[in-house]
Amino acid sequence: MRRRLGVVALAVVTSVLVAACGYSFRGTLPSHVRTVAVPMFGNRTSEPGVEAILTRSIVQALATNGRLQVVRPAEADAILDGEVTSYAVSPIAFDQTLNVQQYRLVVVLNLRMRDVRRNAVLFQQSGVTEQADFRVVGPVSATISREESALTQAATEIARSIVSLAIDRF
16 A cells, blocks of 8 residues: 555656656657748638637737748648638626626637648648637627627637647647
């Protein structure tokens, strides 16, 4: 019994030390994958332009991540394809007179990252749900006019999550 307890304690201590060092058990991107292209995402929603805002934000997040250089599809080692399958904005917070104060944007996407050289799928996931909250002060007309700028801000958060999901897993 003491021996088993000692083995368990050694395993716990080793795990803590490995985690403290910042070591990760994740793999690495294939060594030949140094560039990525992100073609315009598809849009299966009735919300016009949402795919352009999300694609632009994902390109920016990849560029700032630094692990891969973003290039045109003809020059890419990998391609990150996607499509927006759902887009919804819902009120989540109200003031005392029941005016909406905060909204939640929820976007659902299908994502796939392909290794162009080896013609292999590096990552694929359907139904990726990302959300971001935004505040709006003022009448409903102000909310409508501010939704696009809020989407742009929310897309930045969503893009970081997508980059983490697609790239940082390696």
